[in-house]
Amino acid sequence: xxxxxxxxxxxxxxxxxxxxxxxxxxxxxxxxxxxxxxxxxxxxxxxxxxxxxxxxxxxxxxxxxxxxxxxxxxxxxxxxxxxxxxxxxxxxxxxxxxxxxxxxxxxxxx
Amino acid sequence: xxxxxxxxxxxxxxxxxxxxxxxxxxxxxxxxxxxxxxxxxxxxxxxxxxxxxxxxxxxxxxxxxxxxxxxxxxxxxxxxxxxxxxxxxxxxxxxxxxxxxxxxxxxxxxxxxxx
Numbered sequence: 001x002x003x004x005x006x007x008x009x010x011x012x013x014x015x016x017x018x019x020x021x022x023x024x025x026x027x028x029x030x031x032x033x034x035x036x037x038x039x040x041x042x043x044x045x046x047x048x049x050x051x052x053x054x055x056x057x058x059x060x061x062x063x064x065x066x067x068x069x070x071x072x073x074x075x076x077x078x079x080x081x082x083x084x085x086x087x088x089x090x091x092x093x094x095x096x097x098x099x100x101x102x103x104x105x106x107x108x109x110x
Numbered sequence: 111x112x113x114x115x116x117x118x119x120x121x122x123x124x125x126x127x128x129x130x131x132x133x134x135x136x137x138x139x140x141x142x143x144x145x146x147x148x149x150x151x152x153x154x155x156x157x158x159x160x161x162x163x164x165x166x167x168x169x170x171x172x173x174x175x176x177x178x179x180x181x182x183x184x185x186x187x188x189x190x191x192x193x194x195x196x197x198x199x200x201x202x203x204x205x206x207x208x209x210x211x212x213x214x215x216x217x218x219x220x221x222x223x224x225x
Contacts, residue, residue: 033212042201042216043153088153092212097166098143100153 006089006101014109019076021104023089032072034063038085079108114217116202122223128190131220133202134183144177144187145201192224
């Protein structure tokens with residue numbers, strides 16, 4: 001079935017550094033969602049991207065959907081300790097079965 | 111507005127015992143999902159319902175697992191008999207098809223430990 005690869009698996013940064021996680025698919029995605037899960041918490045919806053080449057911003061977070069709709073990225077500018085957590089991408093195939101990537105765990109060192 | 115509610119939040123049981131996890135979706139949502147999360151396998155979809163009807167249960171690991179949704183405001187996930195390898199965090203999530211079916215709202219999860 002359709003698979004997405006999320007990289008990197010882990011990322012350590014110093015507070016104030018930027019962070020980027022990528023979600024790559026071998027096939028075209030109809031849309032993609034991003035979630036954040038704090039340690040010990042549950043996934044929380046951040047955003048959905050639908051259009052080819054779409055870029056959305058939420059404060060220090062920038063989300064992009066590739067032109068071919070096969071990849072997406074989440075970029076955090078000037079990380080803070082509150083950004084710690086695991087970031088997941090998610091998509092639904094044509095049969096509407098949601099699938100989550102393995103996630104990227106962000107560790108921010110003060 | 112209350113979010114997705116799950117109970118219990120923590121469950122510790124012994125191998126062979128029956129475990130029942132409960133979920134109350136957001137009022138009005140017509141999709142309900144059960145997930146299992148482990149370090150080894152990540153977040154796995156077990157089963158999902160649409161308007162209380164099970165649509166896809168291909169993620170249910172084996173016959174020991176069963177899920178029901180008797181009405182729009184309640185669902186259960188049952189494991190009988192439980193085994194140590196079932197230890198995981200189980201999440202319930204709901205979504206609204208008429209608004210944005212791919213946006214899921216997760217409950218706080220049930221952390222299950224089978225000894």
